[in-house]
Amino acid sequence: xxxxxxxxxxxxxxxxxxxxxxxxxxxxxxxxxxxxxxxxxxxxxxxxxxxxxxxxxxxxxxxxxxxxxxxxxxxxxxxxxxxxxxxxxxxxxxxxxxxxxxxxxxxxxxxxxxxxxxxxxxxxxxxxxxxxxxxxxxxxxxxxxxxxxxxxxxxxxxxxxxxxxxxxxxxxxxxxxxxxxxxxxxxxxxxxxxxxxxxxxxxxxxxxxxxx
Numbered sequence: 497x498x499x500x501x502x503x504x505x506x507x508x509x510x511x512x513x514x515x516x517x518x519x520x521x522x523x524x525x526x527x528x529x530x531x532x533x534x535x536x537x538x539x540x541x542x543x544x545x546x547x548x549x550x551x552x553x554x555x556x557x558x559x560x561x562x563x564x565x566x567x568x569x570x571x572x573x574x575x576x577x578x579x580x581x582x583x584x585x586x587x588x589x590x591x592x593x594x595x596x597x598x599x600x601x602x603x604x605x606x607x608x609x610x611x612x613x614x615x616x617x618x619x620x621x622x623x624x625x626x627x628x629x630x631x632x633x634x635x636x637x638x639x640x641x642x643x644x645x646x647x648x649x650x651x652x653x654x655x656x657x658x659x660x661x662x663x664x665x666x667x668x669x670x671x672x673x674x675x676x677x678x679x680x681x682x683x684x685x686x687x688x689x690x691x692x693x694x695x696x697x698x699x700x701x702x703x704x705x706x707x708x
């Protein structure tokens with residue numbers, strides 16, 4: 497079961513999200529916070545798998561809180577959920593390591609799907625936002641990418657390709673006939689070589705650099 501923290505300053509929205517999420521037996525809303533500052537305090541004493549994060553909140557907004565969370569708890573996933581269809585917000589959140597950006601106009605099915613995608617290492621972006629954000633997110637960065645790619649072994653490149661295609665560690669292990677532990681070790685080495693934070697950034701890297 498995944499432990500989820502809801503960070504939303506409107507009580508009625510927060511309660512609605514909790515009801516929707518907890519209808520799925522894989523999800524447990526362990527905590528609630530009304531701003532980023534409260535969220536960080538809660539996470540200091542609780543193990544959280546996923547933070548569902550609003551953007552515009554008092555004291556500490558969702559972008560600032562996402563930055564802090566990914567620095568302090570890099571394995572914790574962050575799903576941005578907001579009323580604002582603003583590609584600048586989305587771009588900033590994803591660059592900071594958020595695993596998804598969803599609009600509050602989304603229905604329960606989209607919300608659950610986004611959570612599952614995030615927890616499985618995927619990248620979930622609302623279609624209205626993706627059309628504007630993805631071209632900018634995937635712009636080629638020529639200066640150092642080619643040098644870094646040369647540091648990778650053929651096996652590591654194969655792992656990156658499958659990460660970019662959205663496969664989980666278990667699926668990658670089956671495809672490459674490796675143990676899940678070996679796949680995890682490869683991912684750790686790859687992230688270190690490419691100086692990336694997590695597999696979300698790795699998936700973006702794979703697409704940007706034509707590995708997929």
